[in-house]
């Protein structure tokens with residue numbers, strides 16, 4: 001359904017657009033009772049902007065209103081020497097837009113004034129347990145850093161706000177206990193760095209309870225304002241800065257300074273927690289204006305990308321949308337709870353006053369106007385431990401304490417191990433000491449016992465850790481994935497062999513290929529994990545070694561060895577479990593293979609019978625089919641040495657055992673070196689004697705091993721005969737089958753150790769074979 005123009009005008013986006021476009025007739029009225037406080041600061045023109053080259057584009061009308069691109073009233077327009085009433089139509093009309101904000105600061109405003117009228121009131125909110133945040137937004141060189149950090153002689157609002165906070169803390173010290181911790185981070189090129197403790201980039205994690213958490217960030221406790229100045233200076237030195245055409249000291253990153261405050265009200269035992277975030281955003285900029293190229297241009301693009309994400313969040317919040325795209329950039333993820341959430345926010349929009357930056361200034365003013373519409377959901381943090389401060393501070397404290405404790409323990413244990421061994425030596429040496437010294441010796445013994453106990457505890461802890469690590473290594477073992485990957489490769493080969501259509505083959509290959517790629521990726525990930533775990537095992541081993549336990553350590557040494565073997569036992573157990581899982585996978589595969597073979601046989605057999613029935617089956621086909629049948633029966637064929645080549649040609653599967661001339665007679669009876677199969681009694685195409693040896697698989701294995709080891713020697717034939725019983729009509733074995741060769745000689749089948757195995761007869765061909 002098409003909306004009417006009236007309806008369209010009702011949409012928030014459309015309305016703001018209309019307001020902005022319609023110039024002086026439309027006043028941009030922001031709701032002054034809104035939760036976000038937006039102030040604009042116009043900086044004085046710098047040295048480059050002074051003179052007549054640039055006109056002023058901002059006119060501060062009052063504390064709350066400014067006119068952007070004002071009409072130039074004293075600019076008479078003459079035509080043919082006569083002053084005209086209208087304006088010069090060749091000149092672009094000035095926008096003359098009125099903007100209303102919570103506060104507008106002109107050139108002459110100092111940082112102290114800005115602080116008084118914008119962020120000072122936040123301290124009250126913080127004391128009441130509300131989260132607060134301050135953003136400085138604007139184009140590069142617009143005065144954000146000057147406003148936030150300032151100069152030594154003109155401190156910025158961060159310092160002034162913190163001074164006020166400390167002042168208030170002093171005032172309330174009789175009523176409340178305070179704990180303050182700060183973090184100073186920078187977001188540069190979509191990575192988060194700790195400015196107070198520079199190192200590798202930090203990761204952001206979402207926690208259901210604590211909101212967005214910066215993993216690994218250090219929270220510094222501060223007691224005084226002086227400490228804070230030092231920390232801020234250190235942090236600023238670590239901040240990424242590069243000179244640009246627009247600003248000689250341009251900050252190329254977003255700096256996020258956060259103060260965690262925990263207050264316990266002495267009378268009520270109530271705990272209030274609050275967080276103050278002060279953010280100096282990197283300058284929004286047009287590449288052309290900043291004069292960048294190459295890496296700097298990319299850096300600028302990244303800055304703009306995160307600011308765009310911030311702008312989108314502001315737009316969505318202003319429009320009251322349910323989904324806010326916080327996840328679009330690291331900056332917005334980090335500031336999720338500082339923007340539109342449970343937070344009192346102040347936005348300071350910094351602008352330049354001259355026409356050189358007219359576009360940037362206009363964009364900043366529009367941005368600020370949008371931000372004004374955001375509604376926050378303020379909520380007091382009256383909780384004992386539901387804010388990040390508790391989490392970070394407690395986690396930090398606990399870790400530090402644990403660290404210190406462990407260091408101390410290791411030191412103590414090292415010295416104790418040394419003293420124990422010397423004590424044991426002393427004991428041995430002083431076996432025959434004089435009685436007055438015996439008391440000392442006893443004490444030493446006691447000391448030794450308690451020391452032993454401590455070392456044992458330490459060893460137990462270390463070996464337990466080692467055991468856990470070893471178990472993790474086994475459970476992360478890639479062997480399962482390797483097996484799965486091999487099976488997929490096998491399936492791929494099987495498919496290529498079976499598929500007749502190229503498209504089927506390609507489809508299957510694609511699917512299996514994706515599975516194999518996934519398995520490969522998982523294997524690589526596991527490899528990395530295992531690498532890390534192995535490193536940890538080594539560290540544990542080093543710790544154990546550092547205890548210097550040798551055979552001379554006596555009981556402790558035995559204890560250590562016992563623990564070691566316990567770990568080995570547990571490791572073997574987990575390995576056995578792993579093998580069990582592996583064998584489960586393989587048996588699954590085996591079952592699947594069985595089914596597959598059954599289904600293949602159901603297709604293959606009728607095809608073969610049909611082909612053979614109609615005389616289309618070639619001899620090779622028939623032979624291969626019979627080979628297959630025999631392979632399924634588990635038969636091994638014994639043939640003559642000079643038949644080896646032809647039997648090798650026979651293709652599919654049956655195992656052929658070669659026998660030399662002890663049964664030479666039979667060899668002479670062979671007319672054309674063709675082999676006879678048990679079922680082929682009616683095959684008339686030159687049959688000769690073949691020794692068919694149906695055996696139980698175990699026996700086959702035994703014989704074959706022996707044969708393979710010794711073949712092809714006469715010795716082999718000597719070994720074989722006692723086990724082979726030539727069947728003749730005379731021995732009347734029921735399993736005996738005989739057939740006549742073309743020469744009228746009987747061919748025989750040999751059964752190993754009289755094994756009575758039924759011989760399958762292939763179906764008679766309906767027609768004669770073509771070949």
Ligand SMILES: Nc1ncnc2c1ncn2[C@@H]1O[C@H](COP(=O)(O)OP(=O)(O)OP(=O)(O)O)[C@@H](O)[C@H]1O
Nearest residue numbers: 043044140141142143144145146247250251282283
């Ligand atoms: N209100 C002001 N009064 C006097 N000088 C100012 C004022 N605002 C800014 N300046 C000067 O303008 C220059 C640029 O300011 P600043 O470095 O604060 O800009 P910025 O917005 O932080 O730029 P960038 O985003 O590139 O870091 C500085 O030399 C600063 O001293």
